[in-house]
Amino acid sequence: MFTAERYVRPATLQEALELNRKRSSTILGGGCWLRLGRKRIGTLIDLSGLGLDQIEERDGWVRIGAMVSLRQLETSALLKERFGSLFADMTGHIVGVQFRECATFGGSVWGRFGFSDILTGLLALDCEVELAEAGRIPLRDFAARKADRDILAAVWVQLDGRKAVYHTVRNAGTDFPVLACAVSCGEGETAYRLSIGARPMKAVSLEVTPDTLETALDAVSFGTNLRAGAAYRRHLASVLANRGIRELEGEQA
Ligand SMILES: Cc1cc2nc3c(=O)[nH]c(=O)nc-3n(C[C@H](O)[C@H](O)[C@H](O)COP(=O)(O)OP(=O)(O)OC[C@H]3O[C@@H](n4cnc5c(N)ncnc54)[C@H](O)[C@@H]3O)c2cc1C
Known part of the structure; x- marks a missing residue:
């Protein structure tokens, strides 16, 4: 849990920005991630008064x-x-x-x-x-x-007409994903945009067609952690991407 010397709820984004210039300041969103760390914060800047909840x-x-x-x-x-x-x-x-x-x-x-x-x-x-x-x-x-x-x-x-679908595999329903995959297609386009996350590294995006999918996935790096191995993640990426492509093809038909 963190401790803060000062709590401020600015009335403008500019004020929040000025306060946040100091290295000892920290922005507060929902605090769910922040509370996991043991941090000593100078000024905690709560953004909840800025009307950013719309x-x-x-x-x-x-x-x-x-x-x-x-x-x-x-x-x-x-x-x-x-x-x-x-x-x-x-x-x-x-x-x-x-x-x-x-x-x-x-x-x-x-x-x-x-x-x-x-x-x-x-x-x-x-x-x-x-x-x-x-x-x-x-x-x-x-x-x-x-x-x-x-x-x-x-x-x-x-709002450019791009349609997207999203799938994950998790070891338990509410655990972190083992692999996450979003697939989208723009209006009138034949290629698909894939976004692959929880590799377990940050998501990457790539353009594919059903014919180039496997070659494109071979070029993506997948890693191993306590949730899954790299080879299993590579396998899941193919399964989830194909599932997403089929869904979007079904919508276009
Ligand atoms: C136990 C647990 C399980 C989770 N599981 C998943 C999961 O399965 N999938 C998933 O996608 N996510 C997951 N998350 C992440 C979660 O969904 C949130 O992304 C995370 O809690 C951060 O959101 P927050 O509002 O709590 O941010 P905070 O804890 O308030 O802030 C997080 C960081 O972002 C900074 N920050 C916050 N808002 C802003 C802003 N507007 N501008 C600049 N800096 C800002 C803060 O200073 C801090 O450094 C999990 C988190 C926890 C704690």
């Missing part, structure tokens, strides 16, 4: 605020209407309902965790992240960067 459609994009809870993602009528069951499938296995009420979308994206269901799912869509200082940048670029002292305000998902 999911809204704007100018051909859906903007998902950083303080939206995982449970909101799972149950949002707007996300369901626009992306089918994708967001519910990405979140529904994460620990339990009470946990998902607390853990935030922003904390999940910011963490760029190797096991992340959220990052894996988002990388199959066309997304940009909105950062307090750096502004809007592609999610792929953000995922490749190391954490710095910026603040994630929101993620924008483009």
Whole structure:
């Protein structure tokens, strides 16, 4: 558990950014991950007063605020209407309902965790992240960067007709995934975008057709940890990718 000398709930994102410039400051999302560490924090910056808990459609994009809870993602009528069951499938296995009420979308994206269901799912869509200082940048670029002292305000998902499905394999229903795989297809496209996470490294995305799938997967690195071995993960990647491709083909037929 962490301890903080000072708790602040800023009224503006700019104020939060200024406070966070100090190395001893830490942003508070839902606190579910943060509480696992033994950290002494100078200023704990709570983002809950910034109105970042909204999911809204704007100018051909859906903007998902950083303080939206995982449970909101799972149950949002707007996300369901626009992306089918994708967001519910990405979140529904994460620990339990009470946990998902607390853990935030922003904390999940910011963490760029190797096991992340959220990052894996988002990388199959066309997304940009909105950062307090750096502004809007592609999610792929953000995922490749190391954490710095910026603040994630929101993620924008483009409504460009891309359809996506999401699958994982877990040793137990609410454990971390052994492998996660999202597959998407743009309108009128013949190639599929695969996003493979929990390898157990950070998700990677690649373009494939059914004919190039196995060769493309051979070039992806998979690792071994206490949940599974690399060879099993490589096998699962093929199974989940084929499953996703078949589902999307079925939707197009
Ligand atoms: C036991 C356990 C099991 C989990 N299982 C899974 C799983 O199966 N799949 C999965 O995808 N995830 C899983 N997670 C991760 C979880 O879903 C959240 O991603 C995680 O808890 C972080 O979200 P939070 O709101 O709790 O962030 P916090 O704990 O508040 O913050 C996490 C980190 O991000 C920083 N931060 C938070 N918000 C922002 C922001 N807006 N801008 C900049 N920095 C920010 C914080 O300073 C901190 O360093 C699990 C977590 C736990 C603790």
